Amino acid sequence: MRRSALLAAALLGTATALWWAGPVRAGRSAGASSLIIGKLPVGVRAIGLSGAYAAVAGEPSAIYWNPAGLSHIDRRRFEMSHEEQGESIRMENVLVSVPLILGGTVGAAFSFMSQPPIMEILEDASGEPLGSSRTLSVYQYKGAVGFGQDLGKLTPVPELGDLWNKGAVGAAVTVLGEHIGKSTATAVSVDLGYMYEDPNEGRSAGIVVRQVGTPAFGRPIPVTGQAGVGQVIQGVLWTFDVATAADDVLRLRGGIEYAHPFGLSTITLRGGAQHSFSSDLMAPYTVGLGYRLALEDAFDIGIEYAYMPVKGFQDLHAISVQVGL
Numbered sequence: 001m002r003r004s005a006l007l008a009a010a011l012l013g014t015a016t017a018l019w020w021a022g023p024v025r026a027g028r029s030a031g032a033s034s035l036i037i038g039k040l041p042v043g044v045r046a047i048g049l050s051g052a053y054a055a056v057a058g059e060p061s062a063i064y065w066n067p068a069g070l071s072h073i074d075r076r077r078f079e080m081s082h083e084e085q086g087e088s089i090r091m092e093n094v095l096v097s098v099p100l101i102l103g104g105t106v107g108a109a110f111s112f113m114s115q116p117p118i119m120e121i122l123e124d125a126s127g128e129p130l131g132s133s134r135t136l137s138v139y140q141y142k143g144a145v146g147f148g149q150d151l152g153k154l155t156p157v158p159e160l161g162d163l164w165n166k167g168a169v170g171a172a173v174t175v176l177g178e179h180i181g182k183s184t185a186t187a188v189s190v191d192l193g194y195m196y197e198d199p200n201e202g203r204s205a206g207i208v209v210r211q212v213g214t215p216a217f218g219r220p221i222p223v224t225g226q227a228g229v230g231q232v233i234q235g236v237l238w239t240f241d242v243a244t245a246a247d248d249v250l251r252l253r254g255g256i257e258y259a260h261p262f263g264l265s266t267i268t269l270r271g272g273a274q275h276s277f278s279s280d281l282m283a284p285y286t287v288g289l290g291y292r293l294a295l296e297d298a299f300d301i302g303i304e305y306a307y308m309p310v311k312g313f314q315d316l317h318a319i320s321v322q323v324g325l
Helices: 002-021 044-048 067-072
Strands: 077-085 089-099 104-123 129-150 167-180 183-198 203-213 224-233 236-245 248-262 265-276 285-295 299-308 316-324
Touching (some): 044 299, 044 316, 067 167, 067 203, 167 203
Antiparallel strands (some): 077 089, 077 316, 104 129, 129 167, 167 183, 183 203, 203 224, 224 236, 236 248, 248 265, 265 285, 285 299, 299 316
């Protein structure tokens, strides 16, 4: 118990350090980063928990949230999801994960975001608009490969105790791209994460640094640091995360999830809330639900839905189908 409490304190302390160690906080703004697809959430369960997912990522979308969570995937899993905001933004996602030997799991994902064409605006030397000249197509994409390793399946390290025996590490490499008219930009980033999980106590903790990489269009991609804890109390999962990014000073996230099994099926209800100290263009809360049918140990299929009302923008709806073999 004492070791777990120390771990939770260390994770939250590290998140605070990431906040202060980033770019000068006063200079951060919502427009400071390029390739916004890197900030858009992927994973319907994660969306339903308001992104409080660093410590509970155990599905194919862990490759985007905390690659260490890939090691907690129990079987080969394939997921397809669709996200949309109003009539303007659509994002399609395909994710796959395959457990290997000795507690390792490999994952891969691809996401494509489309939006309506935009008009090119010509300006004179003083910056005054001269009018529209042509329509430009716009889309963004990202693809990732990652690996998560259960440290407890490797050679023991007695000096680290449960931090090793009940821990996992992961890494992912992501390529992000953007196309505007005839202009294109790409960036390569790396994610690194750690997770601790004690199933007997229903307790978990995680920390991850995402999208450390090259700039695009002369602007940095949205580097993010996140740390969180999770606790199951009387069958209900509670999660709490602290996140900081190059364009978001500090964000607090919390989520709650209840799964009710009956027969071969499970119905899950979840919700979450978050608060940002620097941005108003965000979702104050989210809700979600899911249904999963498991045929003993051979096959399972799940359908998930999440709703995210976004202040100052159009609401987000997400739906996914996941198959486990």
